[in-house]
Amino acid sequence: MPSSKIMSLEDAVSRHIQNGDSVVMGACLESMIPFAAAYEIVRQKKKDLTLIAPISDILFDILIGAGRARKIIAAWSGNVSAGLGYNYRRSIEQGIPHRIEVEDHSNFSLGLALLAGSMGVPFLPTRSLLGTDLLKSNPRFHVQSLGEETLVYVPSLNPDVAILGVQRSDIEGNAHFWGNLGLFQEAGMSSRKVILLAEEIVPKEVIASDPNRVMIPGFKVTAVVHCPGFAHPSPVPGYYKRDHDFFTEYHRETKKLEGFKNWLNTWVISINSHNEYLARLGQRFEKLKVKEPLFAAPVNYAYR
């Protein structure tokens, strides 16, 4: 009875991301960032995208440099462990490859915007951002007095697509996620479509054995991609570590535009698929894989 939502990464990006779409690209800040999908977006030359995330490490910088973004809605964009994002700077400061729009947020205000979208209300109130110039550079924020209090009304966001990574999913998109949540749940609940990248595809019974580990309902999921290593160079708890050197190298090699073009060609354009990417990483990725299991205490759902 259950209809499979399994498809290839190529198909998921091709069918479910349209030019001009707003796309949440990872919502957990520094971990479980869907780099494999970003690379595929570059290969398929999707354009005019509005990229949404609180912090997605260098993923935004890559897509901006590759000319895929029209706008970003974010709290922070750069290279978390190494410093600034040079493509982001080149775009805003010099219009290379073109100047993107920026909708300034803090982590909290972006969290509230996606939560408002999840809730189905036009805004949520907060006491944060009062006195900041985010209220000027992002005119969508609205300051409201309420009796003796002052609040900022954060307008809702309902992205066209959320691309989210999970440890394991069944073929219908019921999935288990563990680790820090960031804005994972808010991103999935607020978006019109959800593309899941999963380290493993497991039988439905595995997911149903622990329904508290599910973060968004399967019926919200549009496509499920079996894509081990999807987050490299970012980490997936229980699967592989962060490739710190990859971020350092990116920082060093992309300082100049020519360097970024070389980097992009080496790691994205000259590569035809995610499997080829993993093959190019070779032993480097093997070394990142976790070797010492650390299991959660058993949980009993017995009912009779």
Added chain:
Amino acid sequence: MPSSKIMSLEDAVSRHIQNGDSVVMGACLESMIPFAAAYEIVRQKKKDLTLIAPISDILFDILIGAGRARKIIAAWSGNVSAGLGYNYRRSIEQGIPHRIEVEDHSNFSLGLALLAGSMGVPFLPTRSLLGTDLLKSNPRFHVQSLGEETLVYVPSLNPDVAILGVQRSDIEGNAHFWGNLGLFQEAGMSSRKVILLAEEIVPKEVIASDPNRVMIPGFKVTAVVHCPGFAHPSPVPGYYKRDHDFFTEYHRETKKLEGFKNWLNTWVISINSHNEYLARLGQRFEKLKVKEPLFAAPVNYAYR
């Protein structure tokens, strides 16, 4: 280093619930309702309490009949599988033992009120309740036009105490909870004090082995009570089933005031402690205990 918050049920109720307090009494609707704490509140004759919960089955009816409540803030009060709550009716219709105040909510509006309290904002907007007379009988709701839209602003609640049940906790109040959440997290995060009733006390390492299973941070917890069977006659997933007959018997026996007085004497007042209550249940409680384990699929938090 970690300071234990373990105390007896008697001490937790005596020290941490004051006359006149607002108290969330269970937040999961039909399961994991802290009946043991309600009985102890009756024995200690705490009074003028404001009881808060979306639905807490017959717990409210017992406390109302025993004269412990000044007010209830709830979406529903009765006997879920058997029908109406006779003490609730006697209180409102006849002032027996005294007339309580009612602050009418729906499940969603109460969820939003506790969420607003958790968030630290004065209200949250919703499209629910428009056109209902809850907006009249509970004047704390506020209808607001926003452009072409109309919203209800639900004012926040920050209860004095939340009494919440969990499957297992460490001595500091880091706890694992599984099953339907109801308003568990919102109740814990919004309340000034949290009293946890736990089926089991486990080493800190058990809880730390699965931090995604934690719903409220240990530092929000004021007291931890080791109280196996705390939810009887309501169920605890993985531990014991619902005692359906107990609810049916309560319904039958409390139709008349005399009958309720007998019931209360039998099951609460003539009993000195939760252990005596379990002893009175005897085999009846043993039969409710689950016998067929049903374990969640393993989860690996490996990081090296």
Added chain:
Amino acid sequence: MEYTTEELMVVAAAREIRDSEIVFVGMRLPMLAFCVAKRLHAPNAIGFFECGIVRDEPPEELLYTMGDPANIAGASWCTSTNNLMFLMQQGLIDIGFIGGAEIDQYGNVNTSYLGDYTSPKVKLPGSGGAADIACLSNRLMVIMPHEKRRLVKNVNYITSPGYGTGPGWRQETGLPRGGIKALITNLGILRADKVTKVLIVDTIHPGISKEQIIENTGWDIQFSPDCSETPPPTEEELEVLRSIDPKGFWTKRQTSEVKTPQ
């Protein structure tokens, strides 16, 4: 096959659920209706239980409350009440079921107070999630006994809004969608007139007369020009239903008058 009125009501409710729909399931009869629909014509329907449970398979045991551990085991999602309400507020719930003490000609339901709410004659349990389902789902189904004191011209307290005071009322009130789709009673099925939004009789249960319905309705009840007989439960529907509630706990097979199909 013989069947009880409650069995007919469950089957009628089940038929309102279409395949792949998301259903906000109430307890008792709607719970059974959801399970029957899942097993027969709506295998991909998904059930929302407001305590924080989503299921795409019926539970393995008969439920007495939606929070029974049998409803948690094998669920597709265990989450907060708020998360489910959020999705409903987004407009993602196709159909929701509620019960009630009173309903009026416009499908407004009262489960709060009989008499003035400041000093009521009878205090009812309250909304639970019913007000939310009536405000936010796409189609509202109400299941109630058909009695003159329950089907009244105007309720004096609206817990769960139907069409309020008539056409246009929901839009004016700011409600984003929805409205009562059907009232299933032990005598028939009522639906809102497309123009006036007043509940009229769509089908009459086998063995029930128009007069019985008129006598037991508190307003000047009208009958649809297409008014027909409610199709009785099929053998297949009854078999499935009885496999779910073998002792007839919710469908009163022990206590209720047993009907013979006409």
Added chain:
Amino acid sequence: MEYTTEELMVVAAAREIRDSEIVFVGMRLPMLAFCVAKRLHAPNAIGFFECGIVRDEPPEELLYTMGDPANIAGASWCTSTNNLMFLMQQGLIDIGFIGGAEIDQYGNVNTSYLGDYTSPKVKLPGSGGAADIACLSNRLMVIMPHEKRRLVKNVNYITSPGYGTGPGWRQETGLPRGGIKALITNLGILRADKVTKVLIVDTIHPGISKEQIIENTGWDIQFSPDCSETPPPTEEELEVLRSIDPKGFWTKRQTSEVKTPQ
């Protein structure tokens, strides 16, 4: 014992954390400061990491980002970013750490744009959670290199508010609490004057002169009447710090000028 400037800064930051406090931990130096405080004078301190992690034990490995799996294993809570921000909005966070590109005399921090934000000279990464921490925590700590181009009279874009334009500004703006408690630089520790809310020098790091501070500050910097020398790291503090960051990745023991205690 010899130590680097970064080590001194970490130790100074650690000393600001009191026992049992809830700390919104930033990356790099604040992360180390939290661990040092936990091991020494604040064993019951609790760390909030905005990606959704709460810890009451330091992680077993040096972190490069707060989302490293080593930070998740053994955490006391893994949850959403929003849940942690909610608790901060309630007022439950005692102290929060941020960095910045520019800071002004009132402790306002800019991490967004240099120059007009509509056509900036330099685009900086943005707020992350810094604006939230500056608005909502009880005490804000800022850690920055002490340079004239960074410590400016007025920032032209406030990402993370300090005292705005001076006394009373936070209240008028509607901020519920907070304000900058200290700015820790590589030259000294600055704190807001109680009356004027302008940052003044509270302590000067060993080996640094007042003139160096004056030269490297973009406003007419004043010194507290009680201005003293920053106490150098104790042997115990350094030992603990080096056990956490044995290679000096964040404290630049390989690259930075090494100081001898005075």
